[in-house]
Amino acid sequence: MLVIRRDICGYCGCCVSVCPQGALELIDAYLSVEGECSSCGICARACPLGALEVADEA
Amino acid sequence: MKPEYDLLVIGGGPGGALAARTAAEKGLSVGLVEKRPAIGVPVRCAEGVGRDLLEEFMDPDPAWISAEIDRAVLVAPDGFRMALEPSMAGSEVGYVLDRKRFDRELVMQAAAAGAEIQVKTRAVAPIMENGTVAGARIEQNGQIQDVRAKVVIAADGVESKFARWCGVDTAVPLGDIETCVQYLMTGIEIDDAATVFHLGNEIAPEGYVWIFPKGPKTANVGIGISGRKSRDGSRPIDYLNRFVKSHFPEGRVVEWIMGGVSVCPPLEKTVADGMVIVGDAARVSDPLTGGGIYNAMYTGRLAAQVAADAIAKGDVSANAMMPYDTTWRASKLGKSLDRNYRIKEYFIHLPDAKLNRLVHSISRLDLTKFSTLEIIKELIRHDPTLLLELRAIRDLL
Numbered sequence A: 001m002l003v004i005r006r007d008i009c010g011y012c013g014c015c016v017s018v019c020p021q022g023a024l025e026l027i028d029a030y031l032s033v034e035g036e037c038s039s040c041g042i043c044a045r046a047c048p049l050g051a052l053e054v055a056d057e058a
Numbered sequence B: 001m002k003p004e005y006d007l008l009v010i011g012g013g014p015g016g017a018l019a020a021r022t023a024a025e026k027g028l029s030v031g032l033v034e035k036r037p038a039i040g041v042p043v044r045c046a047e048g049v050g051r052d053l054l055e056e057f058m059d060p061d062p063a064w065i066s067a068e069i070d071r072a073v074l075v076a077p078d079g080f081r082m083a084l085e086p087s088m089a090g091s092e093v094g095y096v097l098d099r100k101r102f103d104r105e106l107v108m109q110a111a112a113a114g115a116e117i118q119v120k121t122r123a124v125a126p127i128m129e130n131g132t133v134a135g136a137r138i139e140q141n142g143q144i145q146d147v148r149a150k151v152v153i154a155a156d157g158v159e160s161k162f163a164r165w166c167g168v169d170t171a172v173p174l175g176d177i178e179t180c181v182q183y184l185m186t187g188i189e190i191d192d193a194a195t196v197f198h199l200g201n202e203i204a205p206e207g208y209v210w211i212f213p214k215g216p217k218t219a220n221v222g223i224g225i226s227g228r229k230s231r232d233g234s235r236p237i238d239y240l241n242r243f244v245k246s247h248f249p250e251g252r253v254v255e256w257i258m259g260g261v262s263v264c265p266p267l268e269k270t271v272a273d274g275m276v277i278v279g280d281a282a283r284v285s286d287p288l289t290g291g292g293i294y295n296a297m298y299t300g301r302l303a304a305q306v307a308a309d310a311i312a313k314g315d316v317s318a319n320a321m322m323p324y325d326t327t328w329r330a331s332k333l334g335k336s337l338d339r340n341y342r343i344k345e346y347f348i349h350l351p352d353a354k355l356n357r358l359v360h361s362i363s364r365l366d367l368t369k370f371s372t373l374e375i376i377k378e379l380i381r382h383d384p385t386l387l388l389e390l391r392a393i394r395d396l397l
Helices: A014-018 A042-046 B014-025 B051-055 B099-112 B236-247 B293-313 B318-330 B332-347 B352-363 B372-382 B386-394
Strands: A002-004 A024-027 A030-033 A052-054 B004-010 B030-034 B048-050 B065-069 B071-075 B081-084 B094-097 B116-119 B121-129 B132-140 B143-154 B177-186 B194-198 B208-215 B218-226 B252-262 B275-277
Touching: A002 A030, A014 A024, A014 A042, A014 B177, A014 B252, A042 A052, B004 B014, B004 B132, B004 B293, B014 B030, B014 B099, B014 B293, B030 B099, B030 B121, B030 B132, B048 B051, B048 B293, B051 B094, B051 B293, B071 B352, B081 B352, B094 B208, B099 B116, B121 B143, B143 B293, B177 B236, B208 B236, B218 B236, B218 B252, B275 B293, B293 B318, B293 B332, B318 B332, B332 B372
Parallel strands: B004 B030, B004 B143, B030 B116, B065 B208, B071 B194, B143 B275
Antiparallel strands: A002 A052, A024 A030, B048 B094, B065 B094, B071 B081, B121 B132, B132 B143, B177 B218, B177 B252, B194 B208, B208 B218
C-alpha cells in the first residue's frame, strides 16, 4: 500500500499528474489516495521530496 | 453558485482566468471555481515569461513584476559560462513575475468582466449526459451542488483531474515529468537582470538548474529533473541542496516551492463533447523549457472564443469545438511544442562532454536573435562538425 509521509509532503501535486490509475487527489495541503491504487510506485519516484513510499502489504 | 452557467471554468490559474475573462467579455455567463482558498498560492512556478508573449495579453505592471530580464547565461557542465546579450533582441528576454499577484490580477480582471469567482470550491465529478459534459458537481465548504454548463473548460493544471474523470487519459509518463524544487533565496550575489541556466548530468539529469532574479540579491533558485532520474538520495531536493551549498552558501531560504511540469507531447485531443482542455491540463507546457504561463493564457483565451461561438450556434459537440484544437496546433505555439519536444528528446541523451562542446560552440556564434531556435540554427551553420550531432534535430527547423 501507498504510504504518504505528511511530514515531508509539499502538496505540490506532481504525483497526481503521473498516477496511471488517477488514484491520487490533492485538496489544498492534503494528499489522499481515493481510487484504485495499484502500488506501482511511479508517484514515489516522481515526488520531488520523497514523501511517498510503497510499503509491503505484510 | 448559480445552478447554471454558459461556461464553467475549473481552475483559477492563468489559463482559467483568461478563459473566464474572454467569455465574460463576450457576454456569456461564467462561473470559475478554484479549489484552493486563494488565487496564486502556493506558487508552483519559476515565474519567467517572455516579454513579447506577455504583452500580447496585457501591459506590464510593476505591481506583479519582480524583475526585468535582458540577458540569459548558459553554464556548461564544465563551468564555462556564456552570455546571451541584450543586443540580441528577441522573445526570450522578459520578466520574472510575482505569480501571487499576477494570478490574482488576472482573476480580478475576469471578475471585473463579469465572471463569478468561487475559491475554496472544487469540482468533484463531471455531470455527464449522453456522453456529453454538461457541468460539474461542485463542493464548497462541505456543501455539494450540481452546476450545469453548456461548456466546461478544464483548466485544472498539471494535476489535470477533471478531463480524466471525463474519460481523457491525462497521465504523464514518468520520463516526461520534470520533478522540481525551488528555493526563494535572499542575500545572494546575482546578476539581477540575467536568468542563469546550469546544464549537466551531474547537476540536473535530464533537466536544468535555474536562477531567476526576483529583485536585488534575491532569486528563485530551482531545479527540475526527469521523474525517471529521481529516486531516494537523488531527488530534486538533494540536487538542489548540493547546488545551493556550493554556489550560494551565504544565502537564506525564505520559501520552498515544489511542483511538477509535464514535458510530454500535448494531449492527442483537447476537446470533447461539452468540454475544452487548456494550459498545463492539456499538456501544452513547453517540453524544452518547462514554460507554461503564456501557453495557458493563449489556450485559455482561444478556448473561450471557440466555446462562445459553439454556444451561439447551439452545438457544443467535440466536432463543433474542434477549431480550438486545430487552431492552437497550427499556431506558432503548437509548432514550437512539437519541435521542442523533439529537441528535448535529443538533448536529454547528451553526455556532459557533448553538452560542453555545444555551449562552447554557442559562445562563438554571432547571434542576431535571442531564441532557442536561432541558437540551434546558428550552431548548425557555424560548426560543421556539429552537423552530424545535430542532424536529428536539423530537419525540424
